[in-house]
Amino acid sequence: MAKQNPDCQSCSEKDSGSCDSTTCSKPQKLPQNPSNNIKRVVAVMSGKGGVGKSSVTSLVAVSLAKQGYKVGILDADITGPSIPKMFGISDRPVSDGKALMPIWSKKLNIKIMSLNLLLDNEDDPVIWRGPILAGAVKQFWSDVAWGNLDYLIVDMPPGTGDIPLTAMQSLPIDGIIIVTSPQELANMVVRKAIKMAKMEEVPIIGLIENMSGIVCPHCGDHFNIFGESTAQKAAQQNAIPLLKVLPLDPKLSALCDQGDIEKYEQLLDDITPLLKN
Template sequence: MSNGESCKTCPSSQDGSCSQAQSIEEKSLVGCFNHVKNMIAVMSGKGGVGKSTVSSLLALSLRQKGYEVGILDADITGPSIPKAFGIARSPGVTPFGIQPPETRTGIKLMSINLLLPNEDDPIIWRGPLLAGGVKQFWEETDWRELDFMIVDLPPGTGDVPLTVLQSLPVTGVVIVTSPQDLVSMVVKKSIKMTQKLDKPILGLIENMSGVVCPCCGTFLEVFGRNRGQKVAEEMNIPYLGSLKWDPELIEMADEGTIEDYKSEAVEEITVRLLEEVKGKNPAPEEA
């Protein structure tokens, strides 16, 4: 007989004096009070295109619009979200699961780096364990009420992206690319994976589309000719916009002050993203 079954007939459990029964009851509540209205996975087949930066900026922009927002850092082997927000403290614990730390503007955050003794300690896990860790972050964290959860995925089409798309209630996927033709080729693999799994693609964002020369103000396509809109058209998915390479943003992310960053381009992309979410969600939630 299992512990749960034996507790039903135990007098100590019935009169409330059994601590084991109380513990079982508390554990059964883990995740029961979470209500995430929209889960957006940020994905790319290629590493180094700025998925974590885009995830952070989208979460920040949504929060500035008054939404309750959380970030699930699913890049277990390469987590960077906590550093960008300047969060180093360990998460707490509630009767309903792990209590995610909140950023200065009130964004809830969960990442493996918050659980490590040192932020540069490596995670040396095989694929199934990585996927299981991400599921635990979703199921055993006390997220409570969120209008939007941004899931920052690792690059590629392996175990973790597959687990998120198949096992988590994803509203839609945002694809991140950069101008290089080589990157576009690899990113198309993620687009096709998402389509094969029949998950809605909310749109494509081209990151690092160029840089403005600080001397003359000329826009330079240092990473190649912009091709994000062309890729979106070829794959028949929405194009949300582009983000330039900004030294100020890089400095703020390194210093943990990304929440101080202002960008009209991010604002415009967020507006388009919300329109796509409303199109995919028959009863979209307003802030």
Template sequence: MSNCQSCPSNGNCSRQNNNQQNTCGVVNNPKNRVKHIIGIMSGKGGVGKSTVTAILAVELKRRGFKVGIMDADITGPSIPRLFGINNQRATGDGTYIYPVKTSEGIDVMSMNLLMPQETQPVLWRGPMIGGAVQQFWTDVVWGELDFLLVDMPPGTGDVALTVMQSIPVTGLVMVSTPQSMVSMIVAKAVNMADKMGIKVLGVVENMTYITCPDCGKRIDIYGKNASQEAANKVGVKLLGELPMDKDLMELSDEGRVEKFEAFREEFKNISDSILGSINV
């Protein structure tokens, strides 16, 4: 049973609205002081959720915050590769597990940091995967963090539910592309968050345009104002829109996402919006 009094998220818990604050069900690790937990969620896979998580973490870190990333995408973890720490392994002392630090000092925990080889699949059914996510919260020594970003698995399935039920998430950031089919699926995720009493901080529309390498002209892949229209459709704030960027793809593949600078302005605005919404 959780101890809400000692929980750093007390008062910010997803259950605060329905008088169930004492039924969180997860023992809080006394070694952890995590101020804000932001879940990064997407309706469907491959829209750039892990990429946005990584760049947001870098931006917050550079602002002087202590930042961690929990890679809750247990069966498809990609955070270690983005930061080039995929050949490192998390350590443990029999009671607790210790995250791996990126070169800029972001603490990361991911299933791939616990597997003997990153190519080994996790052949578990839902409840075991949910159990792993809970352990990432209870057994990992995050220490003092201003922000823990949770890279959620895509969709509104079992594990997303476990994250929302067992981790005191401060708010959710949706990542999407402005297609109507995708918006419909994002709406499901937004409705899920709503039902769980978790605030949706807004949506980042990714891969929305390209910049012509010759003339610098912006080409809106999904049409003009598509991002704002998609955000309106699901009834959430548009935090920002990101172009397709070849360098980002390359640096991500090389495990050097921390060296990617081109979206600094966009992520400065996205972070300002998030910090404003949670009164930081």
């Protein structure tokens, strides 16, 4: 049996195990839609779900938009999309005959495309197999009229499965932000995501530790409800920069539930310059 090429994603011989690594080449990056001009693509990734990856994605986008950049969010978390809810949008995208038009956010005109905007009901499950999910991510890149963007932020699904692999191999990602939480369990899993990015030769911008304790609104004391921060240790062990340590903030949670994340004031302005490198 011929040796299977682990980089092969679309070869018809992959599933049979007869893909020949000497003849099958790594998938090529998809070109931009001719009507689009996207300058930089930044992905936000986590090793596991529940660490606040989508809220970090939204905060990055809002921070950039408030600095005057033209920003879009590609919601690649196909089976667990939450971006539309955070921005309070529910309009159904329409086509101009050539491409699908993204929905603009209410305050900062952030362009958003998510599968949840295409469902009849926001809580309808997406029961698709891996190849179809991966194909949707490709279409959100190639078949959406993003227009002129300084930044497209890609909200990746958790883990190291088909969709993250498709995004890394098909989209021209300039850098990845890794999101984790203080628990050692989360850091163990996030190391898998970091190794995957390095194997695919996608630059890692740095690490954000989310849900790192909570500050009491009455006394100002800090409580490590998920244990002591392991952010510095995790960054050093994986040889990547530590970008930010974010505590739990009930105000942010409330604004996300209300669809008003664009009103949040404690943004990530101090890390956005790193996205230009």
